[in-house]
Amino acid sequence: MEDCIFCKIVAKEIPSDIVLENSEFLAFHDINPKAPVHILIIPKSHYDSFQDIPPVVMANMTPFVQEVATKLGVAKSGYRLITNIGKNGGQEVGHIHFHLLGGAKLKWGHFSDSNPQGNL
Ligand code: AMP
Numbered sequence: 001m002e003d004c005i006f007c008k009i010v011a012k013e014i015p016s017d018i019v020l021e022n023s024e025f026l027a028f029h030d031i032n033p034k035a036p037v038h039i040l041i042i043p044k045s046h047y048d049s050f051q052d053i054p055p056v057v058m059a060n061m062t063p064f065v066q067e068v069a070t071k072l073g074v075a076k077s078g079y080r081l082i083t084n085i086g087k088n089g090g091q092e093v094g095h096i097h098f099h100l101l102g103g104a105k106l107k108w109g110h111f112s113d114s115n116p117q118g119n120l
Pocket of ligand 1: 005014016029030031032033040083084090091092093094
């Protein structure tokens, strides 16, 4: 998709630090890591978010994610897989991506605001 930064990464028009790649998916290091291991996993085809992705793509992604975790050495120690969806989900890049975070014991927190009930 034109003007999509992650489509440009897929097309190698923008450089990235690739961890794993196949015909359908790409895994690369997040440019602003939030954990010792912080990888972004994306389908090469453009979908705006999880809300748009076909189930078959999710199914195909499962072994790819597992392989990335094994390759990065976090499969046994554990990791977190997150996808932010839309404005309230905190999504900044409009090409679906899964954050694979690990390499340390991760904290847990949902709300960036002080109100733990959120603003719904
Ligand atoms: P999100 O807020 O879920 O949309 O996450 C977007 C992520 O993309 C952030 O963690 C950014 O650090 C990361 N990011 C943005 N541009 C790049 C890039 N060119 N290469 C690698 N990671 C990027």
